[in-house]
Each structure stands twice: as structure tokens, then as C-alpha cells.
Amino acid sequence: MHALRNFLRTIPARLRYYFTRFGLFGYGRKWRKVNIGSGSVYLPGYCNIDLSAAADLYLDLEKRLLPFPSESLEAAVCISTINYFSRERGARIVKDVYRVLKQGGIARFATQDLRIIAEKYVSGDRDFFFQKLPDGRERFAGKTMGDKVNSWFYGYTTLRGKRCRYVYDFETLALLFKEAGFSGIEQKRYRESVIPDIERIDNRQEQMFFLEAIK
Secondary structure: OHHHHHHHHOOOHHHHHHHHHHOHHHOOOOOOEEEEOOOOOOOOOOEEEEOOOOOOEEOOOOOOOOOOOOOOEEEEEEEOOHHHOOHHHHHHHHHHHHHHEEEEEEEEEEEEEHHHHHHHHHOOOHHHHOOEOOOOOEOOOOOOHHHHHHHHHHOOOOOOOOOOOOOEOHHHHHHHHHHHOOEEEEEEOOOOOOOOOHHHOOOOOOOEEEEEEEO
């Protein structure tokens, strides 16, 4: 099995989607947990999904939904990714996460919090908005605080060309989960979860909220 996995990783990333979708060579059947929009956070034991050849599954959720069978997964995590889609597409993605989870399966989503950002703007928190990266560049785009707030909505082009499309507060994202059929929808504290190794998953507590829901 280890040799087979190594072989599959040599196959072009886009083909892995079809291997997962149709269960070719058993690919896709082994997964029980997914990390949606994995970026640089590769989680062992998860199917790491991103627009990257380094991910387990190359997938643009703007064009396709998850290729897993219904009620086949135990957990889905999605950190700082849902904001790169319109509210309508975000709702469709949440519904698809509901589809692929088993009964009792858990979803944990985190995204930049509209309330936190608004409060920092109103309070004039320049230390937050004018942070520097280790290489000296501005962390947030723009010359003024107004520019930087607007960049949450119109900026932040990723290396793969994605832009922020919608900024949620907890109430709005929770509504999408409720409409999808989830129960037990809760706002969790940073690294508060029933999911093992949550410290490897959560990040950026100063700007995000964390939602956990049960199917």
C-alpha cells in the first residue's frame, strides 16, 4: 500500500481528481478526513485539497465539488478558504460537505471575522493593520487603514489567482450550515475542538472565528 501511494503521488495532480471520483486503484476510498484548502498546512491522515501539485487532491472548488461518495467521511476542516468564494458558492460547498460526511461526522470551518476586522478599524488599531512580514513587507495591502479594510473584500490575490469574495461573521456562516442540515452548530474558541491534533489545524486567532458543526 505504501508503494502504491508513492506511485500515485507521481501522477499529474489533476488526474488524482478522477482517481478519487471513480475510486481507481482504490484512490479516494482510503480517505476518512479532508483538509479543504490546505495551502501550506499539510495534515497527515487527511486528504489535503488545494490548487497545488503538492496536495493529495488538486481541486478548484469554484468549478467542481468534492469527489467523495456520500456519507463516506468522518471529518472535514476548512481554514481560511471559504472566504475565497461568493456567498452562493460557499453555501453550495457547505452543502456538499454535509453530503460527504457520515452521520455524526464533524465539520470545522474558520475564516476571517467581519466583526473582529470592523472592531479593529473602528478602534483605530494601527498595530494590527500595519503589521510587517518578516521580510519587511506590509502584511495587509494598502496605504491607509481604509485601503486595508477594503483589501479584505477586494484584495489578497493568492499565488494561484484567488481573491477574497465574501467576509463572514459567525452568524452568517452558521446560517449556511443550518440551511445545509447541520445540527450542533457552535462557535468554538481557538484550538477548542473534539478533533485530535487541533493545534496543527487552527491558526490566526487574532482575526478569525472557528465554527464546528455535527451532521
